[in-house]
Amino acid sequence: MRLDPPALRGRIRTRRRLRLVLRTIGILCVLASVAIAGYIAWQQYGTSLTTKRWQSDLRPAMEGRVQERPVAAPPEVVKVPGHAVAIIRIPRIDLDMVVVEGTDTEALKKGPGLYEDSAYPWDDSGRVAIAGHRTTYGAPFFSLDKLRPGDSIELATGYGTFEYVVTRLVITPPTGILPLGTSVLEHTNRPTLVLTTCNPRYSAAQRLVVFADRVG
Numbered sequence: 001m002r003l004d005p006p007a008l009r010g011r012i013r014t015r016r017r018l019r020l021v022l023r024t025i026g027i028l029c030v031l032a033s034v035a036i037a038g039y040i041a042w043q044q045y046g047t048s049l050t051t052k053r054w055q056s057d058l059r060p061a062m063e064g065r066v067q068e069r070p071v072a073a074p075p076e077v078v079k080v081p082g083h084a085v086a087i088i089r090i091p092r093i094d095l096d097m098v099v100v101e102g103t104d105t106e107a108l109k110k111g112p113g114l115y116e117d118s119a120y121p122w123d124d125s126g127r128v129a130i131a132g133h134r135t136t137y138g139a140p141f142f143s144l145d146k147l148r149p150g151d152s153i154e155l156a157t158g159y160g161t162f163e164y165v166v167t168r169l170v171i172t173p174p175t176g177i178l179p180l181g182t183s184v185l186e187h188t189n190r191p192t193l194v195l196t197t198c199n200p201r202y203s204a205a206q207r208l209v210v211f212a213d214r215v216g
Contacts, residue, residue, distance in 0.1 A: 047109070051138035054110035058084040058098045070160030073122045082107050085114055086121060088130065089154040093143040099155070103131045112140050112195075115185060121214075122159040126187045127194060134197040134208075141197035144208055145169070153193065153212050164193045164212035171199055172207045184209045 062084040081102035089096045103113040112132035119126025132141035153164040176184045176196065184194050184207075191214035199208035 047136045048138050050109055051111060055098055055138070058100070058110065059087075062087055062098050065158035066156045066161065067158060068161050070122060070162075073120070073159040077120065079116070082110055085157065087156040088112060089156070090147070090151070092148070092151045093146055095140060095143075097138070097140050099130055108133055109137050111138065117185065119187060119191070120159075121155040121157050121162040121191075121193075123191060125189055125191055127185065127192045128155065129185050129194050129196070131196045134199075135202050141195065141208075142201070144195060144197050144210060145199075147210050153195075155193070162191075162214055163216050164214050166210055166212045168211050170209050170211070172209055174204060174207055176207050176209065184211075190214070 084098045086099040097111045099112045100110045107113045115129040118129040134141050151166040193212040195210040198204045199206040
């Protein structure tokens with residue numbers, strides 16, 4: 001059956017509108033893909049540049065304060081979020097970064113952060129607790145799961161350099177509560193260390209926790 005001219009023109013207009021809609025949807029999909037790719041690139045690489053810049057700014061002064069042997073520390077240290085407090089070195093995973101005070105968003109952009117209620121490495125008792133990103137902002141704890149009992153962790157500070165030996169790794173809920181109901185941040189009578197990060201990678205469903213004892 002032949003179409004009369006008005007009907008033909010109507011069908012042509014319909015096809016043109018359909019092609020325009022499809023073209024618009026295609027362009028929007030491409031733009032969305034570019035935006036998602038840009039966001040992922042920023043999360044993986046852009047945030048790392050931010051941390052790298054902070055680490056470069058913090059390291060010279062921190063290295064200048066480091067003492068190899070323990071020296072007398074003040075009875076009380078003023079906690080200033082984001083300020084350098086130590087250098088953490090873990091040979092097993094090639095980690096060598098400045099640790100800062102605090103674990104809020106801004107502090108962890110600079111590097112691994114010391115929990116607010118943490119003991120200090122130079123304290124005679126208590127638990128030093130350090131958190132770090134696993135996939136963004138330099139991903140300092142990306143390979144934390146590779147640590148094994150017996151591995152060495154070093155914390156260099158202005159009041160001495162202290163060595164720890166890994167004792168165990170555990171997975172906990174995001175709360176950091178162990179099966180017996182205690183917190184991984186709970187202080188100990190002897191000087192100890194915990195490192196915490198998200199688990200698995202690219203998820204905050206759990207926490208990966210490394211326990212270590214101070215030696216020497």
